[in-house]
Amino acid sequence: MTETSLGQATEKRDIVRGSDGAMKRLLGMREMGLLCIILLVCVVMSLASPYFLTWSNFRTIFLSFSVEGIVVIGMTMLLIVGGLDLSVGAVVCFAMVVAGKLFLLGINPWLASAGGVASAAAIGAAMGVFVVKVGLSHFIASLAAMVIVRGACLLVTQGTPLSLFTLPPEFKFVGQGSIGGVPLVVIIFLVLAVVFDFLLRRATRFRAIFYTGSNERAAEYSGIRTKRVIFWVTVLCSTLAGLSGVIFMARFGSATPQFGVGMELNVIAAAVIGGASLKGGQGSIFGAVLGVALLSLVTSSLILLDVSVYLQDMIKGFILLAAVSFDHLMSKRAGREG
Amino acid sequence: MPSLLELEGIAKRFGPVAALQDVSFDLRAGEIHALAGENGAGKSTTMRIVDGIIQPDAGQIRIDGKPVRIRSPLEAQALGIGFVHQEIALCPDVSVAENIFMAATAASRAPLMNFAGMERKARAALAELTDVDPGAKVGSLSISNQQLVEIAKALALDARILILDEPTSALTEAETRKLFAIVHRLKAKGLGIIHITHRMAEIFDHCDRVTVFRDGRYIDCLQVDGTTPEQVVNRMVGRTISKLYPPKLNRAAGRPLIEVEGLCDTHLLDDISFTLREGEILGIGGLIGAGRSELAKAVCGLGPRRAGRIRLDGQDVSIPDFATALDHGVVYVSEDRKAEGLFLDLSIRSNVSALRLGQVSTRLGLIDRSAEEAQAQRLGKKLRLKAASMANPPSVLSGGNQQKVALARMFSVNPRVVFLDEPTRGVDVGAKSEIHIILRDLARSGVGVIVISSELPELIGLADRILVLHEGRLSGEIGPDRMTEEAIIALASGLKPPVAAQKLEGTEQ
Numbered sequence: 001m002t003e004t005s006l007g008q009a010t011e012k013r014d015i016v017r018g019s020d021g022a023m024k025r026l027l028g029m030r031e032m033g034l035l036c037i038i039l040l041v042c043v044v045m046s047l048a049s050p051y052f053l054t055w056s057n058f059r060t061i062f063l064s065f066s067v068e069g070i071v072v073i074g075m076t077m078l079l080i081v082g083g084l085d086l087s088v089g090a091v092v093c094f095a096m097v098v099a100g101k102l103f104l105l106g107i108n109p110w111l112a113s114a115g116g117v118a119s120a121a122a123i124g125a126a127m128g129v130f131v132v133k134v135g136l137s138h139f140i141a142s143l144a145a146m147v148i149v150r151g152a153c154l155l156v157t158q159g160t161p162l163s164l165f166t167l168p169p170e171f172k173f174v175g176q177g178s179i180g181g182v183p184l185v186v187i188i189f190l191v192l193a194v195v196f197d198f199l200l201r202r203a204t205r206f207r208a209i210f211y212t213g214s215n216e217r218a219a220e221y222s223g224i225r226t227k228r229v230i231f232w233v234t235v236l237c238s239t240l241a242g243l244s245g246v247i248f249m250a251r252f253g254s255a256t257p258q259f260g261v262g263m264e265l266n267v268i269a270a271a272v273i274g275g276a277s278l279k280g281g282q283g284s285i286f287g288a289v290l291g292v293a294l295l296s297l298v299t300s301s302l303i304l305l306d307v308s309v310y311l312q313d314m315i316k317g318f319i320l321l322a323a324v325s326f327d328h329l330m331s332k333r334a335g336r337e338g
Numbered sequence: 339m340p341s342l343l344e345l346e347g348i349a350k351r352f353g354p355v356a357a358l359q360d361v362s363f364d365l366r367a368g369e370i371h372a373l374a375g376e377n378g379a380g381k382s383t384t385m386r387i388v389d390g391i392i393q394p395d396a397g398q399i400r401i402d403g404k405p406v407r408i409r410s411p412l413e414a415q416a417l418g419i420g421f422v423h424q425e426i427a428l429c430p431d432v433s434v435a436e437n438i439f440m441a442a443t444a445a446s447r448a449p450l451m452n453f454a455g456m457e458r459k460a461r462a463a464l465a466e467l468t469d470v471d472p473g474a475k476v477g478s479l480s481i482s483n484q485q486l487v488e489i490a491k492a493l494a495l496d497a498r499i500l501i502l503d504e505p506t507s508a509l510t511e512a513e514t515r516k517l518f519a520i521v522h523r524l525k526a527k528g529l530g531i532i533h534i535t536h537r538m539a540e541i542f543d544h545c546d547r548v549t550v551f552r553d554g555r556y557i558d559c560l561q562v563d564g565t566t567p568e569q570v571v572n573r574m575v576g577r578t579i580s581k582l583y584p585p586k587l588n589r590a591a592g593r594p595l596i597e598v599e600g601l602c603d604t605h606l607l608d609d610i611s612f613t614l615r616e617g618e619i620l621g622i623g624g625l626i627g628a629g630r631s632e633l634a635k636a637v638c639g640l641g642p643r644r645a646g647r648i649r650l651d652g653q654d655v656s657i658p659d660f661a662t663a664l665d666h667g668v669v670y671v672s673e674d675r676k677a678e679g680l681f682l683d684l685s686i687r688s689n690v691s692a693l694r695l696g697q698v699s700t701r702l703g704l705i706d707r708s709a710e711e712a713q714a715q716r717l718g719k720k721l722r723l724k725a726a727s728m729a730n731p732p733s734v735l736s737g738g739n740q741q742k743v744a745l746a747r748m749f750s751v752n753p754r755v756v757f758l759d760e761p762t763r764g765v766d767v768g769a770k771s772e773i774h775i776i777l778r779d780l781a782r783s784g785v786g787v788i789v790i791s792s793e794l795p796e797l798i799g800l801a802d803r804i805l806v807l808h809e810g811r812l813s814g815e816i817g818p819d820r821m822t823e824e825a826i827i828a829l830a831s832g833l834k835p836p837v838a839a840q841k842l843e844g845t846e847q
């Protein structure tokens with residue numbers, strides 16, 4: 001008799017402990033919360049400015065974050081696996097500069113772009129080797145890469161922007177054209193976001209990214225080749241940065257060696273606002289997309305409201321702080337209830 | 339018929355430390371084979387070699403008589419080896435179901451995840467062990483439930499060889515019983531099971547053979563039938579140790595050291611009052627989740643406290659945080675040494691000195707290395723800590739020796755009242771009885787000792803008085819004359835103690 005009641009008592013506690021479908025809902029909650037904030041900003045802005053609710057304004061906002069958004073996708077995956085990449089801004093620029101230089105040397109722009117993306121992937125692979133084989137942290141490896149690659153951009157261009165107005169129109173179309181009124185870059189970004197969000201949620205191979213980031217040792221003991229996972233996500237992040245670089249080139253028709261300075265912080269901020277954790281194991285592409293959308297929305301709203309540029313940066317910083325603190329407090333409370 | 343798993347001449351060094359020398363072992367299909375040995379004897383290291391986590395320097399592993407090389411856990415899984423790790427190895431941000439089937443996911447060829455199917459299978463796999471929601475994140479579970487998930491994970495591999503490295507040290511009696519029901523069924527199905535434990539009762543109740551290691555060497559393999567626990571312990575420690583608990587307090591306890599009145603916290607503890615008197619050891623029993631650790635933490639300023647008074651030596655004190663508790667000489671030693679007890683990557687001596695750095699500092703506020711070293715040496719010796727050097731981090735120590743470092747920290751403060759949460763979890767028999775003696779001496783010298791333990795024999799053997807908690811309330815107190823496992827279990831599960839029930843019967847007659 002004692003035995004059964006003992007069992008029952010234990011079970012009762014465990015039900016209480018295990019009742020965290022709440023945790024699961026919370027994951028969706030981060031995204032819901034962001035959506036609500038975005039809607040709220042939209043409502044307020046549409047009251048504040050007659051220009052806000054216009055097609056051209058939305059087009060501008062989407063355009064402003066789409067290409068950078070491609071970098072955010074890669075960064076989010078890297079954060080989930082427990083890594084970090086400070087070199088993305090420099091790598092975006094490097095892919096742009098390499099592709100531009102190759103084009104100026106007379107190579108077909110598509111091939112030149114492939115070369116730019118490949119060079120970005122190579123930088124990612126080099127960082128991956130230093131992280132996985134040598135054992136450096138992502139922070140150090142990518143900090144070094146950032147400085148080196150930025151230097152390389154200056155070296156390749158000799159410090160002056162490459163003027164690429166001779167790019168053929170069908171290539172510029174990638175960065176400047178629209179299909180049915182929607183800019184092609186927005187379409188590219190959304191397709192990539194949907195594909196990677198789906199892969200990360202559902203694909204067997206991509207789940208290993210969460211496992212490795214959450215507890216590398218446990219993942220390894222479960223038969224996951226964690227070093228390989230970390231290596232390939234590092235490469236993927238740089239590759240997406242490279243892709244974004246050549247799309248920027250097509251959009252602007254030029255390649256500047258100072259392009260993308262400070263971009264890495266914006267990108268990390270967007271991913272973190274979207275729910276990625278710097279400790280690894282947490283995050284989603286959908287959330288990160290909302291994060292980057294919110295940041296751009298706020299920037300363009302502030303411009304629309306004629307707010308000083310200096311204030312804009314401060315406000316963005318406060319948004320980052322508020323979003324992350326709010327989430328932290330909510331999950332703490334949910335954890336206590338659960 | 340060849341053995342299922344054979345090890346021969348296995349050797350492994352970690353730098354200057356020879357962890358294993360010429361170790362052999364053999365496991366048959368359809369047996370539960372206990373592996374016993376003191377802390378640091380090399381049990382876990384041997385099993386990590388079998389699982390391919392580390393590679394041996396010499397020796398051979400044979401499965402079904404065929405020599406194999408196991409280069410990674412992945413290869414071990416392919417050979418049918420399942421491993422429940424001593425230190426829980428789960429991904430906290432991921433659901434229970436995904437953790438259980440992580441190996442299957444890693445090996446799966448299906449392009450997409452089937453979460454619904456996975457949760458269904460996980461529910462079935464967990465059914466006999468516990469009731470946790472397969473969709474819950476592992477990080478939100480208690481240690482004991484995490485341990486059960488870790489077990490379910492190994493069972494889900496459909497292994498032929500199942501290695502259990504101290505699976506019961508974080509479980510209560512009820513859960514341990516469920517685990518052994520499963521293990522016996524697997525044995526009947528023809529699996530070979532290796533069970534590492536420091537609890538003699540588990541070896542003698544459930545196992546068929548027992549292999550003993552000492553100091554990284556194979557000592558003996560005995561048939562459990564026809565062997566006595568004393569023989570096993572003798573081979574483990576190479577000397578005789580008394581399995582008796584130190585004598586209890588034989589006089590009335592002295593003045594009150596700490597009095598707690600009407601303690602409540604925000605979510606569990608409800609109106610708890612107790613007094614600890616000089617000279618006595620107070621035990622706290624209860625099921626997992628009853629609030630034992632929460633109580634200790636609340637008193638020590640580590641947990642939320644809503645109401646309640648604490649008096650030390652008759653004086654009201656307020657303990658808003660653990661730093662104040664330490665100033666008053668009130669110490670809590672956590673049950674979770676990895677997450678809450680130790681700085682795993684700092685040196686042992688910095689771990690020991692951390693609670694009271696002033697003791698090993700010069701007048702200028704600089705840390706005096708040699709004083710720190712001396713302190714670590716002195717306390718390490720007292721606890722028979724087995725470590726190559728006090729400059730090593732606890733992360734390279736065996737589980738039991740990590741526990742000793744956690745205890746050494748407590749001694750460094752010259753405490754007045756100590757709360758010890760599962761102080762002998764994962765500690766070998768010899769060291770365990772030494773810890774018991776040390777705690778008794780501590781109590782005799784006037785320090786208040788409060789011990790939380792899930793091991794009922796330990797609670798009964800050590801404590802002069804036992805408080806039992808049930809769902810955050812004090813469900814009863816058991817004095818020295820009525821201490822039985824049944825009495826504790828009854829109170830812990832919220833029933834009336836059998837003694838009271840008998841009295842009731844008596845009055846009716």
Ligand SMILES: Nc1ncnc2c1ncn2[C@@H]1O[C@H](COP(=O)(O)OP(=O)(O)OP(=O)(O)O)[C@@H](O)[C@H]1O
Nearest residue numbers: 352357377378379380381382383734735736737738
């Ligand atoms: N990575 C490592 N580096 C250095 N020494 C190690 C390492 N792993 C284990 N050791 C040493 O090897 C010895 C055996 O440790 P092991 O963990 O196998 O002991 P155990 O028998 O499992 O003990 P316990 O009962 O405490 O779990 C110990 O002295 C330990 O300090």
Ligand SMILES: [Mg+2]
Nearest residue numbers: 381382424737
């Ligand atoms: Mg061990």
